[in-house]
Amino acid sequence: MHHFEEELTCSICYSIFEDPRVLPCSHTFCRNCLEGVIQLSSNFSIWRPLRVPLKCPNCRSIVEIPASGTESLPINFALKAIIEKYRQEDQPDVATCSEHYRQPLNVYCLLDRKLVCGHCLTIGKHNGHPIDDLQSAYVKEKQTSGKILEQLTDKHWSDVCLLIEKLKEQKSQCENIVQDDKKVVLQYFKKLNDTLEHKKQALLTALDEINKRILEEYDPLIEKLKQIREEQLELMSLNTSIQKEESPLIFLEKVDDVHQRIKALKQKQLPAVKPVEVYPRVGHLLKDVWSKTEIGQINKILTPKIKLIPKRKLCSKSSEKERGKSKEFFQAINPLTVALLFVIIVITLLSVHKPISSIVNEITPTCISECLRFVYEDFCTHLQTVVDVLCHVFNLLMEFLGRIAYF
Known part of the structure; x- marks a missing residue:
């Protein structure tokens, strides 16, 4: 039936009919091909009329397509049956070449070890290659295929098995190392988390304690002042009501009572x-100490004792500048230099004629005690504040040396 193939071909797509539909002029086309012609037709518009005019691609006559489209055109069942039978007979048992249409694979290429067709050997890429017929190639490959496994010797098998075991062992070792490291990470961060949680609770406890101290300090005073304020409001209200009293006797008695209460209220300290x-x-x-401390040293940070202290007075700009200079000087010298400086001071004191006691008495004791108090408090928090205090002490010592030189 191959010579009927041209009769089974659509004149629009030049392929075997797919879903053949018959036009009113009796010519048959694929349904999809007709849809394409209708869409490209110059008579086609978005406002489709009840019947769409179409020029037949074969006879060029004008035919009308129903408004429902090509779906309503009749199917050419006879042609469809012939096409189905043709397709069933067009599947021979012999394999055909993928590069040359309908050419059977009947030759074996010995160079590329694959089946080819005659065209592959004459005009294709297998031109000039050694060939053999299918039967003899089948017999030869049948005999040699059994010897292929002989290439896989016992030694090669054992080498592969041994290599697999080594790889499994290395994999197991690496996985064990990773698991051990995971345990170390979990233990480390658990300990670190416990330390941080302990420090957090300690700081919160210290803040709760100072908050309790603040309540104890201020609540009684606030309540006492509230009572005084309420008594003041009561007296103000009482005085307003007395002013409306018209009886002299009652007015004078109440006024005297108000005076007595006001006098007593004013006497309250x-x-x-x-x-x-x-x-x-x-x-x-947290900003000056914790953020600058190594993780491993966090446990060594002491929790400060938070207190309510008298508010410090602000230093003048000049004294602050001098204090900064002395601070820089003090930070620049090492502890050995400081020790030597104190030794020189003691020797100088012993070499002067004026009694040491009279010189020391000139320094205000409260100033020294204040410095010592600040040294104790600041040392419990961070060293930077201690340096500030020691700079202040150093300024006092420099002033002290200046007085000695004056005398």
Whole structure:
């Protein structure tokens, strides 16, 4: 039926009919091909009329397609049956070449070890290659195929097995190392987390304690002042009501009572409000100490004792500048230099004629005690503040030496 193939070909797509449909002019086309012609037709518009005019690609006559489209055109069942039978007979048992249409694979190429067709040997890429017929090639390959496994000797098998065992052993060792490292990581960060949690709770406890101290310090004073304020409001209200009293006797009695209560209220001593501050500040501690401390040293940071202390007075700009200079000088010298400096000071004191006691008495004891107090408090927080205090002490010593030289 191969010579009928041209009759089974659509004149639009030049392929075997797919879903053949018959036009009113009796010519048959693929349904998809007709759809394409309708879409490309100059008579086609978005507002489709009840019947669409179409020029037949074969006879060029004008035919009308129903508004429902090519779906409503009749199917050419006879042609469809012939095409199905043709396709069933067009599948021979002999394999055909993928490069040359319908050419059977009947020759074996010995160079490329594959089946080829006659065209492959004459005009294709297998031109000039040694060949053999299918039957003899089959017999030869049948005999040699059994010897292929002989290439896989016992030694090669054992080498592969041994290599697999070595790889499995190395894999197991690496996995064990990774698991051990995971345990170490979990233990390390658990310990670190416990340390941080302990430090956090310690700081929160210290803050809770100072907060309790603040409540104990201020709540009684606030309550006492609230009572005084309520009594003041009561007297103000009472005085307003007395002013409306028209009876002289009652007015004088009430006025005298108000005077007595006001006098007693004024005699009540108001609590002194002293400016205080929370010291040290935990925020500064975290910023200046914790953020600059190595992870392994966090456990060694002491939790400060937070207290309410009198608020420090602000230094003038000049004294602050001098203090900064002395601070830089003090930071530049090492502890050995400081020790030598104190030795020189003691020797100088012993060499002067004026009694040491009279010179020492000139230094205000409260100033020295204040410095020592600040040294103790700041040492519990961070060393930077200690340096500031020691700079202040150094300024006092320099002033002291200046007085000695003066005498």
